[in-house]
Amino acid sequence: MNNHLLLPTIVTLVVASWNPIALALNPREVDAVAWQVSVLISPNLTQQGDAFLIEGEKTGSGVIVAQEGNSYYVLTALHVVWKRGGFHAIAMPDGQVYYVDASENSPDIIPLGYPSGELGQTIAGLDLALLRVQSDRTYTLATMAANPLQSGTPVFVSGWPNPDDLRQKIRDRQLVEGAIAEVTPPSDDGGYRLLYSNPTRSGMSGGGIFNANGELIGIHGRGRGVQNNCSTPEVNANNSCGMYIGEFLADDRVQSLRLSWNRNPLDLGMIQYGLTYTSQTDRVNGSPVARSTPPPVIPPAITPETPQASPSPAPVADFPTPSPEAIAEAHTIYYVDPNQGNNAATAGLTPENPFRSISYALQGARPGTVIYLAPGLYSARETFPLKLNPGVILIGNESQQGEGVIIRGGGIASTRSAGRQNYTLFAGNNSHILGITLTNPHSDGTGIWIEDTTTALIRNNTLRDNPREGILIGGTATPILEKNRFVNNGGNGISVIQQGGGEIRSNDFTSNGMGVAIAGMANPLIADNHIRSNRNGIVVTASATPTIQGNILENNQNYGILTLGLAQPTLAENNLFRTNGVSNQLTAKIQEWESESPRGTVTSTVFGCLEYEGGLATFAYQGRGSIPLPFLNWTDSPSESGLNRCRLVTSSLNKIITLNGQDLSTMALSTGRIHNNNGVCLVEESGEICQDSNLLFYLGGEEQRNPGEGLAPLLHFSWATAGNPVQQVETGAFAPLKDFAQRLEPEPGLWFTD
Structure with missing residues (x-):
C-alpha cells in the first residue's frame, strides 16, 4: 500500500478563528530571512562541472531544511527534478554550487511521490523531493512553522522566475507577497492544499512559502x-498553490530519515544578518559561479558553452579593478597565468602573453604595479x-572571494x-591583496604576514x-582587512600581536581554532564580522585594548569573547x-590564580573561581596558551553558599595538585568515605583512595546515600562530549579527568603568548 495516499487521514491542520493582526515582520525582513535558506536548482545537466545556467533550459527553486554532518537536505518540488x-x-545562498547525482535510484534524490495516470500526467503522493548536498560549509536551515493556517494569513514566496526568453541566462530571485485564499484537504494530484494570491511565475516551483514570522509553511x-x-x-484562476509543510514532515519516508528540523523561533540576529549581508545568488547570470569541484574554475570572461582550444587569461576589463586613485598612479600592469604563461622578459604586459608565475612578476614590480x-x-x-613590495596591487577573483585563484605554499x-x-605572502606598505584563495600547508604555516608600519588592504x-593563522598583524601595522573568509585555519583566522592595529571589518570566520586572537598591546577595531562555529570566537590577552563592535558571535564551541590577563577590550552593546x-x-584574571598555589611550587594546572552566564564555577587553566574551562559548577546549598x-x-584543588606534583590527566574525581561521611576527593586514577590529604569537600543530605548522584550535577555540561564522565564503582563514583585535561592543552593559535 502506498503510505502517501493515507496522508489526508493522518495529517490535519488546526482550525481556529483568525483575527487580522500586524505583521510580525515587514516584507524586507522576511526577505532577509528567506535568502539565507533559498537555493536555485538547475536540473538535468549532462555532467558534473557543466555551466550552471544553460541557454534554453528552465531552472527551479528550493529551500535548505535539514543537516546531518556534512550533508544538507534541500526540499523542492518533485517536478523540478523529475527527469533523471x-x-x-x-x-547555495553564498554562491557555491554543488552537483547532485540525478541517475535512476540516486541516493541523493528522495522523491515523496511518483507519476500516476495513464500518461503520468498526475502525481501520486506529494509533489516534493529532498536533495542531499555534500558541503563542509555552514548554511542556515529554514525554521519549520507550527502555527495554524487560515484564509487571509499573509504569506511570501521566494524563488527565481524563468525569463520569457530562455536564451537569456539571468535569474533574479524574487519575494512575492500575498495571502492564503484556501486551505483544502490534500489533492489527489501532488498533495496540494494551500492556495494563495501571490503572483508566482515559472521557475519559482520548489521555492519556500513563508509566513509573516519568516517561518516555512510550505x-x-x-x-x-x-x-x-x-x-x-x-479559485485556481486567481491563486497559486503549494504543499503544506505538515504533510512533508509526516511522510513515512521523511520520518525514516530521522532528520532534525529547525523549530527554534527566529531571533533578531538572523534578521539583522540578512539585512546586513545580501545573498550572492540573488542574481545569477550566464557565467558559471563558484562550484564544489576542485579548481581551476572557468573564469567569468570565458563562455562555458564554447569550447576553448587554447584558453588565455581574461581581458583586463573583465577582472576586478583597483580604485581610480590606484590606477592613476599605476606604472605597470602585469598579467600572470600559471597554465599558459611564459616567464620571459618579453611577456607579462598583455593578457595574450602573460607571465607564468607571481614570483617572476614581482621581480619588476614597483609601487603602483597592478598584477592580474x-x-x-x-x-x-x-x-x-x-613578498609584495610597497604599493603593489595583486588582483584575482574578487567578486567570488578568490574562488579558483589559489596560492598554495610557504617559505621561511x-x-x-x-x-x-x-x-x-608578505604584504608591504600600501599593497593590496584582492580576490585570492591562500593556503600554507606547513605545520606552523601562516598565510599573509603584515608588520611594521604597513598599511595594506586585504579584501x-x-x-x-592554514595550520597556524590565516593572517598575522604585528609590529605597528595598521592594515584594513575586509570581506574576507577565514575557514578551517588550525590556530586563528587572524592574529594581532605587539602594537598591531588597523580595521578588521565585515569578515566571515568559520571552523577556525579562534576567529581572532589579540595579544601584546594591540588595539585593532573589530567591527561587523560574523564569527561562528570556531573553538573560540575572539580571545583578547596580555595588555591588548581592541574595540569590538557590531559583530555576530555564534555557535562557537567555548566562548564568544574571552578576555585574559590584563587585557581591556572596549565592547560595544551592538555585538x-x-x-x-x-x-x-568571560573575563578570567588568570594571573591572580597562581597566587592561590603554595609558594615555590610549579604546576601545569591552576584553578580559579569565576561567575559566568549567571552561574558560578571552579575553572581550570593549564598555563601559556591554554583556554580556561569550567571544571565544577556550584550552587547554594542549605548549609553553605555556592561562592x-x-x-x-x-x-x-590548587594545594593538592601542586604539593603532590601531579598531572591532571592522570587523576580523577572520586567519592569515598572519610570519618564515616561520603566526600569527593582528587585522586590518582591508578588506584589512590579518598583520604584527608586529597579531600575536596563532603557530600550532604541525600548525596550521602547516593554519591554518584551528588557528583554528576557538579560536572560542567560540556564534559558530555566525551560521554558520561561518572562511572559507578564498588567504593562509589569515579570521574577520570584525562579527557578534560586534553581540552586544557595549549591552543596552537596562542603560540605568541608569554
Missing part, C-alpha cells in the same frame, strides 16, 4: 491557472614566501615581529587550511551573541 540522468546543480508548486488542478477552476592573476594553482613554480624568512617564520580573499558553548563573554564552596574547593 546527469546531474542537478544547486546554487513549498510552492503551481502558478495561477484554471488547469492547475488544486481547487475549483474559479588568471584562475589556476600558483604553487610549484613559485618561490616562497612571496626573518620577521621583525617574531624572528624566523614560515609564511606564504575579498579566502584564507583557509550579538548566541549559542556559544561555555559562555558568550564559599567554590572558593574553598578551588583552594584545595
Whole structure:
C-alpha cells in the first residue's frame, strides 16, 4: 500500500478563528530571512562541472531544511527534478554550487511521490523531493512553522522566475507577497492544499512559502491557472498553490530519515544578518559561479558553452579593478597565468602573453604595479614566501572571494615581529591583496604576514587550511582587512600581536581554532564580522585594548569573547551573541590564580573561581596558551553558599595538585568515605583512595546515600562530549579527568603568548 495516499487521514491542520493582526515582520525582513535558506536548482545537466545556467533550459527553486554532518537536505518540488540522468546543480545562498547525482535510484534524490495516470500526467503522493548536498560549509536551515493556517494569513514566496526568453541566462530571485485564499484537504494530484494570491511565475516551483514570522509553511508548486488542478477552476484562476509543510514532515519516508528540523523561533540576529549581508545568488547570470569541484574554475570572461582550444587569461576589463586613485598612479600592469604563461622578459604586459608565475612578476614590480592573476594553482613554480613590495596591487577573483585563484605554499624568512617564520605572502606598505584563495600547508604555516608600519588592504580573499593563522598583524601595522573568509585555519583566522592595529571589518570566520586572537598591546577595531562555529570566537590577552563592535558571535564551541590577563577590550552593546558553548563573554584574571598555589611550587594546572552566564564555577587553566574551562559548577546549598564552596574547593584543588606534583590527566574525581561521611576527593586514577590529604569537600543530605548522584550535577555540561564522565564503582563514583585535561592543552593559535 502506498503510505502517501493515507496522508489526508493522518495529517490535519488546526482550525481556529483568525483575527487580522500586524505583521510580525515587514516584507524586507522576511526577505532577509528567506535568502539565507533559498537555493536555485538547475536540473538535468549532462555532467558534473557543466555551466550552471544553460541557454534554453528552465531552472527551479528550493529551500535548505535539514543537516546531518556534512550533508544538507534541500526540499523542492518533485517536478523540478523529475527527469533523471546527469546531474542537478544547486546554487547555495553564498554562491557555491554543488552537483547532485540525478541517475535512476540516486541516493541523493528522495522523491515523496511518483507519476500516476495513464500518461503520468498526475502525481501520486506529494509533489516534493529532498536533495542531499555534500558541503563542509555552514548554511542556515529554514525554521519549520507550527502555527495554524487560515484564509487571509499573509504569506511570501521566494524563488527565481524563468525569463520569457530562455536564451537569456539571468535569474533574479524574487519575494512575492500575498495571502492564503484556501486551505483544502490534500489533492489527489501532488498533495496540494494551500492556495494563495501571490503572483508566482515559472521557475519559482520548489521555492519556500513563508509566513509573516519568516517561518516555512510550505513549498510552492503551481502558478495561477484554471488547469492547475488544486481547487475549483474559479479559485485556481486567481491563486497559486503549494504543499503544506505538515504533510512533508509526516511522510513515512521523511520520518525514516530521522532528520532534525529547525523549530527554534527566529531571533533578531538572523534578521539583522540578512539585512546586513545580501545573498550572492540573488542574481545569477550566464557565467558559471563558484562550484564544489576542485579548481581551476572557468573564469567569468570565458563562455562555458564554447569550447576553448587554447584558453588565455581574461581581458583586463573583465577582472576586478583597483580604485581610480590606484590606477592613476599605476606604472605597470602585469598579467600572470600559471597554465599558459611564459616567464620571459618579453611577456607579462598583455593578457595574450602573460607571465607564468607571481614570483617572476614581482621581480619588476614597483609601487603602483597592478598584477592580474588568471584562475589556476600558483604553487610549484613559485618561490616562497612571496613578498609584495610597497604599493603593489595583486588582483584575482574578487567578486567570488578568490574562488579558483589559489596560492598554495610557504617559505621561511626573518620577521621583525617574531624572528624566523614560515609564511606564504608578505604584504608591504600600501599593497593590496584582492580576490585570492591562500593556503600554507606547513605545520606552523601562516598565510599573509603584515608588520611594521604597513598599511595594506586585504579584501575579498579566502584564507583557509592554514595550520597556524590565516593572517598575522604585528609590529605597528595598521592594515584594513575586509570581506574576507577565514575557514578551517588550525590556530586563528587572524592574529594581532605587539602594537598591531588597523580595521578588521565585515569578515566571515568559520571552523577556525579562534576567529581572532589579540595579544601584546594591540588595539585593532573589530567591527561587523560574523564569527561562528570556531573553538573560540575572539580571545583578547596580555595588555591588548581592541574595540569590538557590531559583530555576530555564534555557535562557537567555548566562548564568544574571552578576555585574559590584563587585557581591556572596549565592547560595544551592538555585538550579538548566541549559542556559544561555555559562555558568550568571560573575563578570567588568570594571573591572580597562581597566587592561590603554595609558594615555590610549579604546576601545569591552576584553578580559579569565576561567575559566568549567571552561574558560578571552579575553572581550570593549564598555563601559556591554554583556554580556561569550567571544571565544577556550584550552587547554594542549605548549609553553605555556592561562592564559599567554590572558593574553598578551588583552594584545595590548587594545594593538592601542586604539593603532590601531579598531572591532571592522570587523576580523577572520586567519592569515598572519610570519618564515616561520603566526600569527593582528587585522586590518582591508578588506584589512590579518598583520604584527608586529597579531600575536596563532603557530600550532604541525600548525596550521602547516593554519591554518584551528588557528583554528576557538579560536572560542567560540556564534559558530555566525551560521554558520561561518572562511572559507578564498588567504593562509589569515579570521574577520570584525562579527557578534560586534553581540552586544557595549549591552543596552537596562542603560540605568541608569554
